[in-house]
Structures are given as C-alpha cells and as structure tokens.
Amino acid sequence: MSGYKPEGAPAYLLAESRESLTSASDVLADIALSTASSGTSPDVLVDRGAIANGTSGGDDMRDDGRALPNDFVYDWNLRGLANAKPIRTVQLLDETLRDGLQSASVRDPAVADKLKLLRLMDLLGIDVADLGLPAAGARQVADVTALCEVIRDEGLAVRASAAARTLPADIQPVIDISRATGVPIELLTFLGASPIRTWAEGWTLDKMRRLVRTAVSMGVNAGLKVSFVTEDTVRAHPTVLEDLFRVAIDEGAERLVICDTVGHATPEGVYELFEWTSELLHKLGATHIGLDFHGHNDRGLALVNSLVALKAGASRVHGTALGIGERVGNCAMDQLLVNLALHGALDRDISSLKMYCAAVSQATAHTIPTNYPIVGQDAFRHASGVHASAIVKALSRGGEHAANRMYSGVPSDLIGRDQIFAIGPMSGESNIMAWLAANGIASNPAMVAEIRRAAKASDHTLGDEELERIVERCSDDDASARASLTRAAGAA
Numbered sequence: 093m094s095g096y097k098p099e100g101a102p103a104y105l106l107a108e109s110r111e112s113l114t115s116a117s118d119v120l121a122d123i124a125l126s127t128a129s130s131g132t133s134p135d136v137l138v139d140r141g142a143i144a145n146g147t148s149g150g151d152d153m154r155d156d157g158r159a160l161p162n163d164f165v166y167d168w169n170l171r172g173l174a175n176a177k178p179i180r181t182v183q184l185l186d187e188t189l190r191d192g193l194q195s196a197s198v199r200d201p202a203v204a205d206k207l208k209l210l211r212l213m214d215l216l217g218i219d220v221a222d223l224g225l226p227a228a229g230a231r232q233v234a235d236v237t238a239l240c241e242v243i244r245d246e247g248l249a250v251r252a253s254a255a256a257r258t259l260p261a262d263i264q265p266v267i268d269i270s271r272a273t274g275v276p277i278e279l280l281t282f283l284g285a286s287p288i289r290t291w292a293e294g295w296t297l298d299k300m301r302r303l304v305r306t307a308v309s310m311g312v313n314a315g316l317k318v319s320f321v322t323e324d325t326v327r328a329h330p331t332v333l334e335d336l337f338r339v340a341i342d343e344g345a346e347r348l349v350i351c352d353t354v355g356h357a358t359p360e361g362v363y364e365l366f367e368w369t370s371e372l373l374h375k376l377g378a379t380h381i382g383l384d385f386h387g388h389n390d391r392g393l394a395l396v397n398s399l400v401a402l403k404a405g406a407s408r409v410h411g412t413a414l415g416i417g418e419r420v421g422n423c424a425m426d427q428l429l430v431n432l433a434l435h436g437a438l439d440r441d442i443s444s445l446k447m448y449c450a451a452v453s454q455a456t457a458h459t460i461p462t463n464y465p466i467v468g469q470d471a472f473r474h475a476s477g478v479h480a481s482a483i484v485k486a487l488s489r490g491g492e493h494a495a496n497r498m499y500s501g502v503p504s505d506l507i508g509r510d511q512i513f514a515i516g517p518m519s520g521e522s523n524i525m526a527w528l529a530a531n532g533i534a535s536n537p538a539m540v541a542e543i544r545r546a547a548k549a550s551d552h553t554l555g556d557e558e559l560e561r562i563v564e565r566c567s568d569d570d571a572s573a574r575a576s577l578t579r580a581a582g583a584a
C-alpha cells in the first residue's frame with residue numbers, strides 16, 4: 093500500500109496498522125474521532141434500508157455483543173437515493189395464481205395448494221392477489237370462489253382481484269362470485285392497446301372505446317372496484333391511451349394498469365410512460381387515479397422496470413413468485429420484496445419468503461434454479477477460497493452480522509438463511525475448516541490435506557457424501573467422527 097490516505101476514509105484504514113486496533117471498540121472510537129474531525133456527515137447512511145444492509149450510521153451493538161464500525165460498507169446506493177425520486181407508496185399485487193399459471197411449463201395447482209399459497213401471500217403482507225380468470229371455465233370459477241371464501245372465513249388481510257377481458261361474459265362471473273361469497277373483488281378488466289394488436293384483431297378505436305365503456309360501467313354498477321388494464325401499454329400510441337384512459341376514468345375506474353405485456357420496455361421507456369400518464373391525469377383533474385405497473389421479463393428488465401415505475405408514479409406493482417409466467421415470466425415478487433426491503437420502502441417481516449417460494453415451487457412443479465437470487469441453493473453458498481477466507485475473518489471480527497454481509501449484497505439473515513461453505517477446485521483451507529466446523533467435525537492436518545487434495549483434483553464441488561468418506565478415512569477416532577456426522581445429519 094502507498095501512503096495515500098483519502099479524506100473521510102474509514103478510520104480503520106487510517107490506522108497505522110490493523111494490528112494497532114486491538115478491539116472493535118478501538119475501531120469505533122477511532123471512527124468517532126475521524127468523523128468529528130473531518131466534519132463528514134453520516135446522515136446519508138441512515139435509513140431502514142441501511143439498517144438491513146449493515147450501514148446503520150450509529151454505533152452498532154449486535155445481539156451477540158459485538159460492536160461493529162458504523163461505516164461498515166460505503167453505500168453508493170444511498171447516495172443515489174438521496175439524489176433520486178424516492179419511492180413513497182408501495183402496494184403489491186400478486187399475479188402468481190393468474191398470470192403465473194399461464195406459464196407453459198408449470199403445473200396448475202390443486203385448489204388446496206392455491207389456498208395455501210394465498211395464506212402465504214397474506215403472511216408476506218401482499219396487498220392484493222389476482223385469484224384467476226373466472227371466464228376460463230368452471231374449474232376457475234370454483235377455485236376463485238374457494239379462494240374468496242378463505243379470505244372471508246379466515247379474515248385474511250390480502251384483498252381479492254380477478255381478471256376479465258372487456259367483455260360482459262367475462263365480467264359477469266366475477267360479479268357473481270363476489271355476490272355469492274360477499275367478498276369485494278377488484279375487477280382487472282383488460283384490453284390490448286398497441287397498434288400491432290389492434291391491427292391483428294381488426295379493431296377500430298370506436299370499438300375499443302365501446303368495449304372499455306361497457307366493461308368498466310358494468311363492474312362499477314355492480315359495486316366492484318374497477319382497474320382498467322391496457323395490455324401492451326408500453327407499445328401503445330399516446331393518443332389511443334389518452335382516449336381509452338379518459339373513457340375508463342369517466343366510467344368510474346379507480347386505477348390504470350400500465351403493462352409491459354411482452355417484456356419490451358427499458359427503464360427509460362417506463363419512466364417516460366409514467367411521467368406522461370401522470371401529466372395526463374393532472375390535465376384531466378384525475379390525480380386520485382392510482383397507477384399500477386405490470387412487467388414481463390423477456391429482456392431481463394422486469395424487476396428494474398418495476399422499481400423505476402415506483403419512482404416514476406406507480407403506487408402498485410405486480411409480480412409472481414419466482415417470476416413464473418408467460419414465456420420467461422413476470423417480475424419476480426420475491427426479488428421485488430427483497431429489493432424494496434433493502435431500499436427502505438417496505439416495513440414488514442419478509443422472513444417467510446423462503447416458505448412462499450418453496451410452496452410455489454412445489455405446487456407448480458417449477459424447480460428453482462440453483463443460482464436463483466435469494467432463495468436459490470447457491471444464493472449464499474461459497475466455493476471460492478478467497479471469499480470463504482474473507483467471510484471467516486469477518487465472522488471472527490464482527491460475528492454473524494458481519495459475515496452475512498461480507499460477500500452477500502443481500503444479507504442472508506434478512507430472510508433467515510445462513511452462509512454455506514462448499515469445497516471444490518477453487519476452494520482453500522478456509523472452506524474446509526468452515527465446512528468441518530459447520531458439520532461439528534474435529535479436524536486434523538491429515539484430514540484437511542486429504543480434503544484439499546481431493547477438491548483440487550475434482551472437476552466439481554464435493555458433495556457431502558464424498559466429504560464424509562474422506563472424513564471417516566482420516567479421522568483420529570473413527571467412532572467420534574461417525575457420531576459427529578450423525579449429529580450433523582440429524583441437525584440438518
């Protein structure tokens with residue numbers, strides 16, 4: 093290292109040597125002096141997202157009694173947040189049971205599974221669930237009815253919505269279910285709005301206006317809250333959108349749902365469309381109308397587009413568990429929840445996220461990819477020796493809170509997961525020692541050397557069975573090693 097000491101750098105970097113700081117409290121004291129003398133304000137580091145990230149701005153005493161430095165990480169996100177439009181209001185609409193099940197590869201869950209998923213949505217604090225499209229047939233009617241009955245009988249806070257084309261034959265079953273169960277259902281009535289769709293269908297603007305007028309008034313007159321959904325909004329002409337939005341608002345729609353039905357939009361496009369729509373609502377004296385964003389993931393932009401929509405005027409965004417849905421799917425609700433929590437825009441416990449994702453995976457026969465963010469098998473699993481070494485050092489200096497943030501942009505404890513150490517060709521001794529410790533196995537030099545040799549010779553991460561065979565072979569005391577393994581297996 094050169095002698096360069098940037099102004100305002102964390103105090104522990106300004107110390108003459110790391111060894112001169114003998115405890116975490118020394119680090120904290122040094123930081124306090126540094127901050128006072130430099131006049132650097134830590135304000136930018138203080139918000140709920142910062143707390144989740146481990147950048148809480150104040151002296152931080154964890155449950156395990158370890159103190160951590162307050163500038164644990166420097167968060168450029170928070171600097172960006174300070175200069176950008178904030179996310180003020182967030183409601184979430186879960187499309188798993190409607191759009192999610194339109195995936196070409198998922199299994200349509202049994203009604204008992206749908207009820208379970210609805211309860212898990214409620215547990216996660218999801219505001220509204222799209223329960224299905226009753227016009228699709230008798231089974232849909234039965235399932236949507238059963239879901240409404242659970243909301244009513246179990247007093248769930250999650251509210252019901254259902255999809256329908258702008259056709260009376262689609263809307264009537266929604267009205268009927270709402271009347272039969274006594275549960276208010278938000279009607280999501282949708283119409284294709286892009287030139288390519290209207291051309292393919294042979295629709296005129298007059299016909300589209302009539303469809304919207306009839307559909308929205310039918311829902312409103314039946315006492316339903318109505319949201320008007322323009323399919324493919326992000327590729328629709330503004331004059332057409334203005335026409336259709338005016339009709340929907342005149343007839344009593346309470347929300348407009350802006351859709352990226354084919355996953356075409358970029359963040360810039362989403363921002364522009366929401367700015368334009370907000371200005372239109374202003375011009376119409378209709379700023380009470382709520383705006384939704386419903387994004388698909390064909391370009392891999394559904395999540396970022398949803399976050400941008402929230403900054404640009406949307407107050408509700410749609411998603412599906414694990415991002416299941418048509419083609420490559422929708423915005424992933426699980427990733428949305430975690431990002432909003434890290435953003436400080438969501439004040440709720442999301443520790444049941446694992447359960448929600450696992451239940452959807454099981455009910456729809458959709459396998460979660462190993463590298464899937466947050467709930468994938470490898471989301472917090474480390475095979476690199478460099479990474480494992482740093483995590484182990486963080487664990488030793490700052491406890492689990494620090495270890496959970498060392499090589500994880502999403503702190504694993506946010507959703508109740510642990511850091512996991514794997515052993516493969518790129519691993520080092522830290523991985524081996526951490527794996528042995530996690531499995532309650534007493535190590536010896538021969539065992540560590542043998543695991544290392546096997547890992548370096550392997551073309552894959554060693555499985556538990558491969559490792560257990562080596563452990564048994566190299567154990568000082570075979571009986572105690574076997575007992576340890578049994579205990580570890582029991583604990584798992």
Ligand SMILES: [Zn+2]
Nearest residue numbers: 191353386388
């Ligand atoms: Zn969709």
